[in-house]
Amino acid sequence: MRLHRLDITAFGPFGGSQRVDFDALSAAGLFLLHGPTGAGKTSVLDAVCYALYGAVPGARQGQGTALRSDHAAAGTRTEVTLDLTVAGRRLEITRQPPWERPKRRGTGTTVDKAQTWLREYDAAAGAWKDLSRSHQEVGEEITQLLGMSREQFCQVVLLPQGDFARFLRADAEARGRLLGRLFDTRRFAEVEKRLAERRRTTEARVREGDAELLADAHRMQQAAGDAMEPPALAPGEPGLAEAVLTAAAVARATAREQLTVAQCRLNAAESAHTSAERALDDTRELARLQSRFTQARERAARLAEHADEHREAQRRMERGRKAESVAPALELREAADAEHARAAAAEARARALLPDGLAGAGAAGLAAAARRAAEELGALESARRAERRLAELVAERADVDREERADTEALQEAEDWLAGWESARAGLQDRIETAQETAGQAQQLAVLRESAEARLTAARTRDRLAGQTEEARRRALASAEHAVRAKGHWLELKEQRLNGIAAELAAHLTDGEPCAVCGATEHPAPARRVAGHVDRDAEERALAAHQDAEERRAEDERRHADLRAALAAATAEAGDAPVARLAEEAADLERRLARAHREASALHAAREELRGAEEEYERRLADRRRAEVRAAARQTRREHLDREQSGLEAELATARGSARTVGERAAELERRAAVLTGAADAVRAAEESAVRLKDADGRLAEAAFRAGFDTPRAAAAALLDDAAHRELQRRLDAWQSEEAAVRAVLAEAGTTAAAERPAADLAAAQAAADAAERRLREAASARDAAARRCAELDRLSARAARGIRQLAPLREEYDRVARLAALAAGTSADNERKMRLESYVLAARLEQVAAAATVRLLRMSSGRYTLVHSDDRSGRGRSGLGLHVVDAWTGRERDTATLSGGETFFASLALALGLADVVTDEAGGVRLDTLFIDEGFGSLDDQTLDEVLDVLDSLRERDRSVGIVSHVPDLRRRIHAQLEVTKTRTGSTVRQRGVR
Template identity: 30%
Template structure:
């Protein structure tokens, strides 16, 4: 796997979108101050590939989302054996807390290879040949741990190797073997207990069950042979008992048949009420005929409305004539009153006119006083036209005052007589209008009454009509009374008839109850006679039915005795065959149940015999598996197999790291193990001198630990999957901060040597001198808007 491009946004320190171009970067450094986000770039690659971050729990992804944003997005382009791939993942916050990584895809050459988070992880594992744990140990090397591994005590080195090589799987295998041993032993014990439960399933028990089936089959056949006689006796006993019960019931019915009280009176009453209803209906018909006769008389007299109209017209003419006679003198009086009022008005008008003339003469005599009354201060004078400066004060002359008072008095006297004249005139007009209306109405009435009956004839005709109407009302009332009496008589007759019908129904019901015994025929017009004949017949028939019932009871008792004798014989045979017959249960059913139970028991014994053989075979298998699991657990004990594996792995690790160290140190150093399982360095520049690894300088220690890390990475990759792993890149994260300048030269040379072997080598460090010695470095800087990355080439 070689990285070609990394895009991330909202991922931890990288709040804004950042793109890192790895094209042509076979040997590079990721540099920057502590906390800037250098290791975050390695975390982003791991997240894009596997959906997890090495420094977090694999199920925890929410912390990778930058503060203040809702999602983090990573796109990682890489190649495997020259084939290009793209892995994209998005982690999004959830409203209830936590985060989701469902959105993910893996593409190659425009084809979507996987479309969800789990499928992308599985696809990456197939492409790289490495799982998450193997990738983080083989590609992102734990170089810092191998410095401790180089100098640690044997026990500490063994613990680290167990963890890195995942050799705890053998402890889990040992635990699984012990668990399987316990399961197998428990299963064997259960089989043993079940076999003890089946101890009764023997060939002897099977033979006894077969013999019992034979005996019970014979018993069943014997009972079946006796069945026809039992059935015949049962039928005979049942029929005789039924016949006895039927005869007894007939006797009880016949004995209970009695003539009801009042049957004769009921018949005569119904006949009397029928006659009365007929007579009442005839009377009603007579009254109806009288109504028809009265209606003919009334119809012959004609309608009353025209006569009433003539009567009203004659009455109105008499009234109008009387009003005319009385109104003419009143009109003459009102005309005289109007004439008198006119005379008084003319006299009063003459007096007013004289007073007015006298006042006018007085005003002429006293013109100056009159003019003074019209002057207004400041206004022009009507005579000279000059403004009036002040109105002169003068008293009115006596003659002028007298003339004015006379005029006022004459005018006051005029008003009452004028009012009286108006009243008289109105009264005269009203009287004239009233008489004109009366004369007009009289003319109208004369036109209506011309060539009609006189008032006396009208009154005579109206009296005849009134007498005919009264006669008709009386006739109709008589008819209604007769109809009511007829209905009441009919209701009484119908009620009596219904009682008679119910009585006949009672008779029919009583006769039907004994119809099976053949009662005699009766006349339907004589209820009392019918009852008497039926009662006499029932007494004789009841005695005959009692004799029949006694005879049938005797026959039923004889059949029952014979039936019980046969049943007792069969019960004795059932007891001999150990068949229990419960009370009320037929012997045949008990024998059939016992035979079925015997067959079930025989089949159960056969099944249990087969089950016992199967359990013996199964128990042998459980015992064998328990023994194998016990032996495997003993072989996998920590002081045996695991220790051997650790010794072998440590020896192979030392051999492989020695080869790598000689390459990185230009042939000067190699590694070996002493008898106490401690690392020693062979200095080929000093006559192959052996000395402890603790004597190495800082740069030499880095080379030795790096050799161990690379060797273990190759070993882990070989163990990861069946397919060949693609280890085309390695990343070294930190571990260089304590090196002096001379050691840094050694480390730089070693890293350049790693890059020359065809691998992409990435170095994560905050040591600027080391980063600047590599051909490409990526400067990671932290700013207010998040971290940024700049590619710098030397």
């Protein structure tokens, strides 16, 4: 990386625009950056860092340094532009931070966003071409080209001597932090962290498995009772699985022995329980027979006590059977008596409804009066028809009046509607004509809309193709540049191959055979291949790459030409009008066309409405003519109805008599005829029932005498109803059944024999059976508990065995990960120096840095001092990051913290330069052609200063330029190329001295 030019505007202490020409300063190889304190020397370096990374060095940024100069004018924007060459490419980076500026209109301020430009110099075209204006893209491009982060750049290119002086005196932890930032060893720390996390994770899983195994062991202990003692080991301790399996085996063997004992006890209890049950059954049977005999004796005594009641029931049953022959006559007499009572009551009710003149009449007289009322009712039928016709006439007259009112209203409505017909027809004609005009306008607008939409589509295509064309142009230019470079590379390789073709031909020479070029058979000094020789394969690969690049260039140029043609066509159709204006015009035409369509769509509706109105006009005229005809016919009908109504009213006045209507007169005659007829029937029924009652009394007296009863009343008293007969028969049957049962029981031999034996002791037998049953339940429960214990122990043992088998791979993984994690963390016994993985990597880098720094330190110290790396531990810290200095004068090795001020300076400078070389190689070998060294030269004497400057001046051998930032006056005499920074009240300025 080589810096060419730096332009600064309104940045830090620089209020105006300043330019630093690094090409002129670097021509001398060594240049001095000096100025008074606070003038802005370090701000020049900050500007370089800001241009590359968009931020100033971290230490200064942490102090709150503002980018914008306080001396800058309000209208001047802060800007930094850096021109540099990196990785063979000439680039220009321009950055503008966010800017709070005054508004162009009105008062107040507004904030402009940050801006970034990246350009590359095209040597063939002799001009700059834009690459990107994206912050992210520019940042990624610069970081990829440099191969260093901002922190590494600030440490390698802007060498801060104070940091390395502290590095020399720091402990291993501080050195590890600095080296970790520079060499980015976070991945190794991440490996340590991942291993530790994986160790904790697997350890937690192993502990969870062991905890579950211990939980199963405690469950086994609960199932086994006191027959098992769980292992006294914690989760994670070795030997836990074997201890659990051993304890489980002992518990299972003990449980099976207990099950065998419980089974024997259960068999004995079952035998005893069977004997006790058999004895209880025998005792119960004896007690039952003895109780049966006692109950039979008691039942026989009760039968003897109720013998008189049984004989009385037999006598009553016999009289009831005799009275059953009199029952039909009794029923007949009761029925006749009830019928006669009902007929007499009905006669009394009927006579109460008769008129006073007929209250004592007989059945014949009442029947004659009923016939006379019926004859008069038949004479009223003609009057009823006349009354119904009169009602119809009244309804017809009401209909005629209602029709007349309706026709009158219809005529008035028709007259009113017809009066406004001419004006309504004229309005509809106007609407039709307006809609027809609008339809013509809609056709014209449709044509205009299609044209506007075509222009809008072409404009959008134009804008889209413009961007694509520009992108295609850039791609075509890039392809052309790539093709030129590929061609140049191929020609260069071809030239190199031609230059070394002699060596390629010499490779096929054989002593005694003629040369293909000169024909000689002796080859005393054949050409040899030199380093970097190009063979035929390399040339052909370069030629193939050149041809591919040419094909891509031709394809990109063809695509660019196609897009340009399409863009020209779209521009010709759309013109230069912007899309927004064309879209607005198209939208306006669309709205006008929609409005014209809506108005034109009313044409059909208006025509239909006119046709409907004309039909309504014809209908109204016809309705008026029909109403006039109906009015003339109604007058004749009304006169006919009036004449017929007068004749019917006269006829009905005669037929009604004193009643209001013929119906009321007919209802009155109907009620009279019904009353008379009902009374005649009731009188005849009463007379007939009296005759039947007298006949029934004679028959009842004769039947009672034949059955042996003195009077019919005695026969009725002896007669039993169904319920009494059934109850009496039930009592007689129960007596006989009980008597037979008692005789049968007393006749049983077993019952009699049981009664002669001593009384059965049922309570003692029951107590013995209950005790046997209780012992059986206890033995069965003990046997079941022992079986459950065996099953549970078997299940838990199998579960524990499965858990141990599943946990074995995890435990092996944990052991392996734990060993790796301890080794990487430096806590393993195998790690003799207790070095962490990151420290080990950093130690290797520090060893490289010490070797690179020693080369320059030997020259600076006149061969006295050498930096060496040490793996020894410092105090209680980790080993691997020790740094010692070897003093050749004393032959002793000592810590770098014992160096004096001047010695510390050139040791730290050598360390910084060595670190720059190592970090550069680590970053991918990016060449650093410009370095800056900040302060520290004031602590050197003249001789040491000369030696240091000689070392710095020797960097020119590698085509490097070194800028020294210092206040030391003596350096102004020794270094002719100078960049002086001066400060004034209006801001700092820069001036270059000793350069052309």
